[in-house]
Amino acid sequence: xxxxxxxxxxxxxxxxxxxxxxxxxxxxxxxxxxxxxxxxxxxxxxxxxxxxxxxxxxxxxxxxxxxxxxxxxxxxxxxxxxxxxxxxxxxxxxxxxxxxxxxxxxxxxxxxxxxxxxxxxxxxxxxxxxxxxxxxxxxxxxxxxxxxxxxxxxxxxxxxxxxxxxxxxxxxxxxxxxxxxxxxxxxxxxxxxxxxxxxxxxx
Amino acid sequence: xxxxxxxxxxxxxxxxxxxxxxxxxxxxxxxxxxxxxxxxxxxxxxxxxxxxxxxxxxxxxxxxxxxxxxxxxxxxxxxxxxxxxxxxxxxxxxxxxxxxxxxxxxxxxxxxxxxxxxxxxxxxxxxxxxxxxxxxxxxxxxxxxxxxxxxxxxxxxxxxxxxxxxxxxxxxxxxxxxxxxxxxxxxxxxxxxxxxxxxxxxx
Numbered sequence: 001x002x003x004x005x006x007x008x009x010x011x012x013x014x015x016x017x018x019x020x021x022x023x024x025x026x027x028x029x030x031x032x033x034x035x036x037x038x039x040x041x042x043x044x045x046x047x048x049x050x051x052x053x054x055x056x057x058x059x060x061x062x063x064x065x066x067x068x069x070x071x072x073x074x075x076x077x078x079x080x081x082x083x084x085x086x087x088x089x090x091x092x093x094x095x096x097x098x099x100x101x102x103x104x105x106x107x108x109x110x111x112x113x114x115x116x117x118x119x120x121x122x123x124x125x126x127x128x129x130x131x132x133x134x135x136x137x138x139x140x141x142x143x144x145x146x147x148x149x150x151x152x153x154x155x156x157x158x159x160x161x162x163x164x165x166x167x168x169x170x171x172x173x174x175x176x177x178x179x180x181x182x183x184x185x186x187x188x189x190x191x192x193x194x195x196x197x198x199x200x201x202x203x
Numbered sequence: 204x205x206x207x208x209x210x211x212x213x214x215x216x217x218x219x220x221x222x223x224x225x226x227x228x229x230x231x232x233x234x235x236x237x238x239x240x241x242x243x244x245x246x247x248x249x250x251x252x253x254x255x256x257x258x259x260x261x262x263x264x265x266x267x268x269x270x271x272x273x274x275x276x277x278x279x280x281x282x283x284x285x286x287x288x289x290x291x292x293x294x295x296x297x298x299x300x301x302x303x304x305x306x307x308x309x310x311x312x313x314x315x316x317x318x319x320x321x322x323x324x325x326x327x328x329x330x331x332x333x334x335x336x337x338x339x340x341x342x343x344x345x346x347x348x349x350x351x352x353x354x355x356x357x358x359x360x361x362x363x364x365x366x367x368x369x370x371x372x373x374x375x376x377x378x379x380x381x382x383x384x385x386x387x388x389x390x391x392x393x394x395x396x397x398x399x400x401x402x403x404x405x406x
Contacts, residue, residue, distance in 0.1 A: 061291065061295075063298055067297060068295070071297050088275070091266045091272065095267055129328065129330045
């Protein structure tokens with residue numbers, strides 16, 4: 001199999017951190033997003049959505065979408081469980097991973113895509129008003145998350161999960177989006193320090 | 204348990220169709236979105252994200268996010284499987300459900316939220332340019348889906364899955380967004396007729 005990876009972009013990193021937590025090594029090929037290589041004919045044939053990451057299996061089957069790739073490896077190698085165990089834990093990890101995606105990673109990425117001058121070549125049209133509208137959403141979600149993290153160690157519960165991966169990478173991506181975690185969100189800061197200290201965070 | 208439902212909105216309908224396919228009955232309470240009841244203090248205490256659906260278990264645990272609720276019932280009652288079976292099928296259902304969400308349901312909903320006058324009270328600010336920018340994305344994804352459906356019956360493979368539920372509801376939601384499936388997408392039309400003919404589609 002081969003994993004088509006995308007350097008510093010947040011979604012490819014989600015898969016790399018996930019694989020590091022599982023201690024799974026996968027042969028990787030870099031797709032140069034700065035050169036728009038994801039829109040080349042060769043890569044479009046792999047993923048018509050022109051997005052990384054994409055995992056190509058030995059029989060040529062393509063699995064795109066970060067979380068679909070993660071779930072593939074979770075089923076092949078269930079330990080340590082990163083999507084939860086049992087009906088309730090699985091549902092709560094799914095809920096928090098989606099909250100972290102839809103209400104944190106997506107708004108942070110939207111700010112970057114619609115306001116950063118370097119994204120002009122990729123995002124057509126850039127809608128500055130939409131970028132601006134997403135800034136307060138980021139802060140509001142972090143305030144909610146801070147209240148939640150007052151009483152537990154990780155985003156979805158008492159153990160580390162894929163929801164921590166998504167939320168950590170969203171917070172890290174705030175820097176290029178020129179956003180900052182407010183100083184008073186001490187629980188978010190404590191959690192972010194803890195998950196960033198794991199060896200997987202370097203992936 | 205109790206399911207907080209939201210009438211004709213697409214996400215609550217995803218859960219209702221899913222439960223109908225599983226033949227699971229859950230006591231339900233309607234949240235009146237037209238009256239902004241999802242922003243009431245009572246509902247905000249249940250889901251601080253102020254969104255439906257939300258499932259409250261007998262011990263008070265809340266599961267929000269449509270797909271998290273669906274996954275909870277999938278684990279409790281695996282048959283018929285709507286999230287796939289085994290590593291590969293599970294990954295492909297996840298991939299297609301996400302593609303249907305991110306590249307079809309989300310753009311269709313964005314057109315509605317940012318261009319429909321009735322959404323002014325809910326979406327602040329409405330960004331008309333962002334609504335317009337999402338219109339071509341809907342058509343592009345449907346063209347891609349049409350090519351895929353040339354060689355198979357359902358969105359994620361040879362059997363009906365949660366990806367069909369998401370895509371069917373996105374297509375149905377195009378009408379209020381004033382969008383239409385192009386006439387020449389015969390495979391999308393054949394698939395949509397087939398999934399709409401299932402008794403669950405009335406849910």
